[in-house]
Amino acid sequence: MAGNFNLTDSSAVFKTKFGKLSENAYNSANVMLGSIKKDYTFTGDEMKVVVPTFFSGGVGSGSLPQASVASAAKATITAKKVYAVTEYDREAVKAASSNEGAFVDGLKWNVQKTVEAFNRNASRILFADGTGALGTTSAADFTDVTGTTFGVGDTASAIITAASWVEGYWEENDYVNVGTAADVLKVISVTPSTRTIVFEKISGTTDFTTGGAGTSKIIYMQNSKDNDPLGLKGVCDATTGSLYGVTVGRRWQATQIPAGGAGVGADILNELILKVQYKCGKTPKKIVTSYTQYRKILNFLEDKKVYSVDPRSSELKGKVSFKGVEYISDSGPIGIFADKMCDDDRIYAVNDDFITAYHRPDFGWFDDDGTVFLRLQDSDAYGARYGGYFQNYIIPSFQGVITGLAT
Secondary structure (H helix, E strand, O other): OOOOOOHHHHHHHHHHHHHHHHHHHHHOOOOHHOOEEEEOOOOOEEEEEEEEEEOOOOOOOOOOOOOOOOOOEEEOOOOOEEEEEEEEEEHHHHHHHOOOOOOOOHHHHHHHHHHHHHHHHHHHHHHHHOOEEEEOOOOOOOOOOOOOOOOOOOOOEEEEOOOOOHHHHHHHHHOOEEEEOOOEEEEEHHHHHHEEEEEEEOOOOOOOOOEEEEOOOEEEEOOOOOOOOOHHHHHHHHOOOOOEEEEEOOOOOOEEEOOOOOOHHHHHHHHHHHHHHHHHOOOEEEEEEEHHHHHHHHHHHOOOOEEEOOOHHHHOOOOOOOOEEEEEOEEEHHHEEEEEOOOOOOEEEEHHHHEEEEEOOOEOOOOOOOOOOOOOOOOOEEEEEEEEEEEEEEEEEHHHEEEEOOO
């Protein structure tokens, strides 16, 4: 007879079996997340990485030249807190603890969905700018769907601007914040064709349907405003300021090609790859773009063969791989892959040998109290937490981006 959910026994299995499965999922979720390097030894309040900026030594002919001194900057890496949480109703888990009682094992299903949610958010973070922004509303207030004011329990809709729209960022049941307001909204529905999002007010007193007409509002993943690790957009778009504490300049800046509304073609791809190669001496390892640009690329590369790439984790090589088309550069074939977290008008040329996600130790399921499951206060339920503390270190000089392509 199938046994019921048991806190102690299930935690032991959870850490040895589900913990490994969760790690494998995190290391193979998609082509970008699965192929970047991951380090789990990040300790101390911050990490310093030396960034050489100039050659050393004086050169010249005819007589001994004056020597110059090599210079280097120090990149500073600080960890960000990134989580996924799940809650288990005790009765529901018991009811779903056998095949006779449910179509899926309640525990396994929740574990799988929690890790999937974390990986989806980690992928969003990897393509985003570090601000936690999901999109900007058009220059109008939220529109009430129920009631005359947008109070708790009411719903309201908002249209996201085309410039900030990335469909992959939006999922039903996500909780979000608007600007600096503490109000919590729940995503009820997503309509990509009109970029319309319907929200339910969960908490807070701000009525976003009045008092701010004509003012755009930035919507953030819950608690994430300016709290995300850095991503490709934040690194590759930088033209001023600093990245990881190093001033953005000729040697510490990604290759940037504004397309100005032109269509993708062989010429602009060649330009991107060659400019990256010229800048850093390394050819990009892969090209990652949106499904919109991927479809357009397929139209002029339809005769090219399939290209496979393995995930970074050695344990998954030969078991998980990603397939894309090849682009033949002067240095050999480069795989082209689509990712739903990429903006529709962008193409990235990336060298993932120079991208590392630095994690604090014990990343994964929280088990500091000897159990993954913690009883929730004043509730007949348990909660579990997945994630930890990390920062994406993306060296800009080895990356490139095309922006503003026709969609």
